[in-house]
Amino acid sequence: MVCADPYRHNYESLVSLLHRATFLVGRLSRLRSMEIFLLIACATLTLAAPQKSDAEAEIIQQDNVIDPDGTYQYSYETANGIRGQETGTLKRANSPDTSDVIVAAGSISYNAPDGSLIELTYTADDENGFQPSGAHLPTPPPIPPQIQKALDYLASLPPANRRR
Numbered sequence: 228m229v230c231a232d233p234y235r236h237n238y239e240s241l242v243s244l245l246h247r248a249t250f251l252v253g254r255l256s257r258l259r260s261m262e263i264f265l266l267i268a269c270a271t272l273t274l275a276a277p278q279k280s281d282a283e284a285e286i287i288q289q290d291n292v293i294d295p296d297g298t299y300q301y302s303y304e305t306a307n308g309i310r311g312q313e314t315g316t317l318k319r320a321n322s323p324d325t326s327d328v329i330v331a332a333g334s335i336s337y338n339a340p341d342g343s344l345i346e347l348t349y350t351a352d353d354e355n356g357f358q359p360s361g362a363h364l365p366t367p368p369p370i371p372p373q374i375q376k377a378l379d380y381l382a383s384l385p386p387a388n389r390r391r
Contacts, residue, residue, distance in 0.1 A: 284309065297329065311335040318352065328353040339363075 284307040293299045302312035313333030330352040339345050347361040370378070 297327070307338075309335070309337040 284305040286303055287306050288304040289302070291299075291301045297317040298315055300312070300314040302310075304310045311333065312335075313331055315329045315331045318328050318330045330350070332348075332350045334346065334348040336344060336346045343363075345361065345363050347359055347363075349357060349359045351357045
């Protein structure tokens, strides 16, 4: 028999299974029923127990090195799989009116809530700012050919004279 509702068959199977389970439990002694109830209750409580949050993760490895010239490096790893590392180097100023800056480069990795591994690498300096890269980061869609052609044409035009 083909049923119009695809879930009806599953529902009927579940109802049938519950009737059978009720019949079998009814035949067991009260003590046996209590044992089964306690076993199910313990299993439910075990699964419902609060899990250790990421905020409570222990640091299992950590290194910090700071040199007198301003360069540094650090790394860490936590019990829940978070890893990070960074190095910083001193970039000397090209002109006397600017100060020296630190250029940082590093990476971090962790497991997302869906279980996928997130890996992020980055650089940061005074010229380009923070530049992250990773497969999980969104990317802009490609520019359609017609729009790119129009942009190229506009870029090829001479600057317009402005009236004052």
